[in-house]
Amino acid sequence: MSRDDALLAIDTFYNSDAFYDLLNRRVGFRTESNLPGCEAELQRYLDEEMVPYLTQMGFSCVIHKNPRADAGPILVAQRFEDDALPTVMTYGHGDVVAGYDEQWQDNMSPWEVTKSDDIWYGRGTADNKGQHTINFAAMEAVLSLRGHLGFNVIALIEMGEERGSPGLREFCAEQADLFKADLFIASDGPRIAPDAPTMFMGSRGVCNFVMRLDAHKGAHHSGNWGGLLTNPGVVLSHALASMIDRNGKILIEGWRKSTMPNSVRAAIAKLHVGGGENAPQINPNWGEPDLTPEERVFASNTFEIRAFQTGNPASPANAIPASAIAYGHLRYVVGTDPTELLPQLRAHLDAHGFHDIVVSPERDPMYATRLDPDHPWAQWAKKSLEQTAGKEIAVLPNLGGSLPNDVFADILGLPTIWVPHSYSGCSQHAPNEHILESISREALRLMTGLWWDLGAGDTPKSGS
Template identity: 55%
Template structure:
């Protein structure tokens, strides 16, 4: 059978209801990793749903305990046609954020997949259950079209702790490096640049959260008695923040300004337009680093954000000079910025700028490094040609995602070229009530993945490059 057979079979999975049925069954498993009492559902998602589905495609699978967080297991599956053949590793995560029950529009239950026009609502639908379901069904279509032989091996890694920072993923990959050994990663997470434009990305921005605290004295003091005589920690911190990031969001700390926005990256981003789809906020064209386009700011530059800032009690203010102020900040950063150097650089900048009272400290969240594969890499160019062949559209090529995923586990620890094919869109409400996927995107994504899995077994595939 042919490539066209694989693509048509994948479309039929959608048209005949198979995709929606599989997704509904998976959404119904309330596998949130953010609620410790729900941890048994993580194991059930792997053993009752993912493992049997992969076994039906000829995979042998096992689950493994997490070395860093109990009750947050991993599943590893292998489909080995011949140990001498090249191998593709695929990845997904079966956990979700909290369900936010009672906060969904029209009384929807987050754990029941529901259709409204072109939208399929359900917790985990976009992040990440629909995405790895699409990849598995696309693989099934390609496998059948090739008569049960892909011409290469496939391994799958499904984690259940991504929404709590992927604890244990990196040591697990180090410990299981031989079991996970492969030649290429093909996976899906995150959004397309626009709902109707197939997208590829080859890494992600890193992230680190940190706190800035000014703690001058115990409690507040009456502003009539002490105003003008006592330093105000809120005023100090506001000015300290203004020394870090300018009025248009530009970064003022030289050590946090990247040097990796190369001509090749600019070229890759030249035809990108950010479109979050219906209901997405309008782009603030004059926000961010001057001289850059919005895509360059999101995918090629660092962004310093103030996530929260409190002094006194904004809900119940009193006429008192507060004794303390605190801000929680975040840096999203591209390749070239090292997370372990961020907080020391900020502390040094604040001392030099005259704010010795401000204490900078890393937040409890685990920082994640930035990764990037050259868009001209053979695997990147091959995947782009495959997507264009299936859809007739020139895909968007992003050197890295604007958000953050644990890609370093694959690119740095396992040493793999990484190709990500996202199947969601920026307006999907992931991590919030009303999370959903778009049915037209899912249908096209099924055909995209069937074509890509098929093409990886063809002559000219990067798997067989000398």
């Protein structure tokens, strides 16, 4: 039995419609974790779908209560062969965002997989049921062909990712002994382009905050009071203008970060951001002046004003508004200390005379992570994926977006490798979410090759 036999077996699996049937069954669970009353369905996805499936593959499964009382259960499934073999941790999430059942084109139901040429529609096809279904199906193909895997597996399936993974951090910190592994391999998020097999090894962090200026109790007639009262909208817009220039360059001391190791710079130099026909036009002159567009999105910090309001735009009055509010965030790379960001903003505002503007965090930050592209496990995975793909793959040191990858990279201390099976036009979180058949077919092969190679013996030693 060879690697090629395993790839042939997964092709056969795909062509037999077995992949469709499996995914269709999983999409049928309405695991909408951000809607009230979803608890029973979240539990059912694990009880009736994942536990039986993984048990027949030889996993021992335990469903843990989430440390946060209001959050969904966490499945930990272990399949152990031998101490001497490498151990991989893998991850997926079985929850999805709301179905928005009425809004899908052609009256499609989000809760079954509808095929239309290369496109397979259904809630969770891209995020994340399709992705973990691919990974476990590939693992099962290797298992049935080889009779064993040649490695040990610890799988974690959570049911709250779409709510920001409540309890995941605490759970992994408390149960770190369950997750002793040599590396982490999982799938979520998009490829850099539909036809470009991609791996990424971390993500940017994100710090969301609110800036607010309350100038008066209530609005005041501008004929009677204009020229006499401070306009909070004017003041807040000047404060924002002091933070970023009109071409998107950050002006706050400490917020710009674009130092990168040579290995990261070299990996990014091979990438090309874009995103196909429906993608917006990139402004090559936006952001940090001395960086390439790819360095800006993958290797530097970027600041956005996400929303900004003064008065009542829905019904503008001839009045001086009482207050103004802006919602901002910084996406940041490794090397930025997130605990420093809001103090640095405070210092900046004070230095520019904006003492009255109140800054508050909107929620806990997501942390930035990045595995060096030269890390032995990163090199190993790249080689395996390229052997299967028959071409060079895109290597992102980190995703531009954010993931709870610090749980695995920092709390559990694992080298983290993500192989995404979706693409940026997949309508994730919106009506008409879908995957592409062409990507799924290739992804099954890539993952089969990766699992095959992990069990074939020629891997970096543990702890390297």
